[in-house]
Amino acid sequence: xxxVAVVLLSGGLDSATVLALARRDGFExxxxxxxxxxxxxxxxxxxxxxxxxxxxxxxxxxxxDLATFGGSALTADxxxxxxxxxxxxSAGIPVTYVPARNTIFLSFGLAWAEVLGASDLxxxxxxxxxxxxxxxxxEFIEAFERMANLATKTGVEGTTSVHVNTPLIAxxxxxxxxxxxxxxxxxxxxxxxxxxAPDGACGRCDSCRLRRRGFxxxxxxxxxxxxxxxxx
Amino acid sequence: xxxVAVVLLSGGLDSATVLALARRDGFExxxxxxxxxxxxxxxxxxxxxxxxxxxxxxxxxxxxDLATFGGSALTADxxxxxxxxxxxxSAGIPVTYVPARNTIFLSFGLAWAEVLGASDLxxxxxxxxxxxxxxxxxEFIEAFERMANLATKTGVEGTTSVHVNTPLIAxxxxxxxxxxxxxxxxxxxxxxxxxxAPDGACGRCDSCRLRRRGFxxxxxxxxxxxxxxxxx
Numbered sequence: 001x002x003x004v005a006v007v008l009l010s011g012g013l014d015s016a017t018v019l020a021l022a023r024r025d026g027f028e029x030x031x032x033x034x035x036x037x038x039x040x041x042x043x044x045x046x047x048x049x050x051x052x053x054x055x056x057x058x059x060x061x062x063x064x065d066l067a068t069f070g071g072s073a074l075t076a077d078x079x080x081x082x083x084x085x086x087x088x089x090s091a092g093i094p095v096t097y098v099p100a101r102n103t104i105f106l107s108f109g110l111a112w113a114e115v116l117g118a119s120d121l122x123x124x125x126x127x128x129x130x131x132x133x134x135x136x137x138x139e140f141i142e143a144f145e146r147m148a149n150l151a152t153k154t155g156v157e158g159t160t161s162v163h164v165n166t167p168l169i170a171x172x173x174x175x176x177x178x179x180x181x182x183x184x185x186x187x188x189x190x191x192x193x194x195x196x197a198p199d200g201a202c203g204r205c206d207s208c209r210l211r212r213r214g215f216x217x218x219x220x221x222x223x224x225x226x227x228x229x230x231x232x
Numbered sequence: 233x234x235x236v237a238v239v240l241l242s243g244g245l246d247s248a249t250v251l252a253l254a255r256r257d258g259f260e261x262x263x264x265x266x267x268x269x270x271x272x273x274x275x276x277x278x279x280x281x282x283x284x285x286x287x288x289x290x291x292x293x294x295x296x297d298l299a300t301f302g303g304s305a306l307t308a309d310x311x312x313x314x315x316x317x318x319x320x321x322s323a324g325i326p327v328t329y330v331p332a333r334n335t336i337f338l339s340f341g342l343a344w345a346e347v348l349g350a351s352d353l354x355x356x357x358x359x360x361x362x363x364x365x366x367x368x369x370x371e372f373i374e375a376f377e378r379m380a381n382l383a384t385k386t387g388v389e390g391t392t393s394v395h396v397n398t399p400l401i402a403x404x405x406x407x408x409x410x411x412x413x414x415x416x417x418x419x420x421x422x423x424x425x426x427x428x429a430p431d432g433a434c435g436r437c438d439s440c441r442l443r444r445r446g447f448x449x450x451x452x453x454x455x456x457x458x459x460x461x462x463x464x
Binding site for chain 2: 060062063064065066068069070093097098099100101102103104107108110111112114115132134135137139140143144146147148150151152153154156157
């Protein structure tokens with residue numbers, strides 16, 4: 001019997017790699033994306049292309065109004081910073097953090113998983129080359145999984161429990177890229193920029209910087225276009 | 233200093249009572265409702281009336297597309313049952329259960345709480361006179377609270393943590409009604425029916441049955457209109 005999974009798919013590099021890993025492991029993958037008032041809605045087109053290319057059986061885009069609460073440079077009228085975010089949390093959580101975003105996304109994934117009878121959720125969080133968001137840490141994922149199995153029918157009826165898979169959690173960005181390339185992921189379909197334009201990614205936001213550093217460390221050329229050169 | 237709270241407000245009897253309790257305890261209350269594809273969208277008008285009457289400082293209605301996943305009589309093309317749900321879980325979880333609904337609603341509440349700097353979330357779940365939904369149980373609420381404090385900035389920066397308040401958790405429906413009446417709640421503004429019509433609540437769905445039984449046990453007349461008489 002095929003094992004069914006819901007895979008959160010942003011259109012970025014990480015979640016594309018996660019979908020490729022879930023497909024490699026034989027999961028029937030239902031891809032889930034969100035239109036959440038983000039500046040970078042172009043990522044939804046990327047998500048659709050990635051879902052089709054990597055063989056997801058279907059792809060839903062759910063409207064989620066996070067902009068109504070504000071509080072983030074990704075959804076409110078706060079400029080996206082172009083400074084180097086650094087490698088640790090000493091500078092605090094950046095303004096691109098969207099309050100409770102992964103909690104909300106995983107909750108929708110949980111709803112779909114329960115309707116599908118899926119046993120697995122996949123999310124492309126990494127606690128290595130990341131922006132210091134609290135909802136990318138393994139202790140959050142473990143707490144979510146525990147809560148999820150009390151929130152749903154399984155908590156009462158003892159039916160299929162849900163496992164939240166984070167295959168990238170301990171990988172550097174370079175390792176993620178190596179993994180995806182080995183599985184045939186076309187990173188030219190993906191977009192990571194928080195402030196994209198028709199002529200390319202900005203190259204300066206923290207997401208672009210993490211991506212470019214990852215490709216550099218992997219010794220591979222990033223197939224997408226950037227508006228600004230690499231700065232050191 | 234005023235303590236800030238986000239109160240989930242459905243327009244029903246329970247959450248109106250919760251808002252009255254939070255106001256009594258001195259909270260500055262931000263009321264949050266959801267347009268989630270429910271059959272009974274009339275409850276949003278009730279929520280707005282209740283929020284205004286009970287002195288919430290503001291009231292947001294967030295669009296949440298749960299109907300896209302289906303799986304419930306409240307959001308999909310499944311008839312709302314009119315049989316008596318009984319008092320325990322032996323008959324299983326009813327088809328009016330909406331997968332992961334409270335998880336999703338609390339996650340949005342968490343997002344707003346983080347933006348507001350609110351320390352408290354309120355939700356009107358009861359584990360006594362309820363429909364057997366897994367996400368109304370105290371063990372779910374405790375797991376959600378634990379997850380919530382790892383999901384947000386507090387988990388990294390040690391700022392205000394969030395407490396999920398469930399003041400009705402151990403109350404019978406009659407006790408909830410008594411409590412609300414003592415605080416001046418006008419239950420004529422509320423609606424509980426899963427299948428309402430312009431001439432009143434159905435009187436037969438599990439939510440109507442729980443409500444009518446509660447008023448009967450409290451020895452108080454329910455101020456709203458019903459289309460069908462009480463059956464025994």
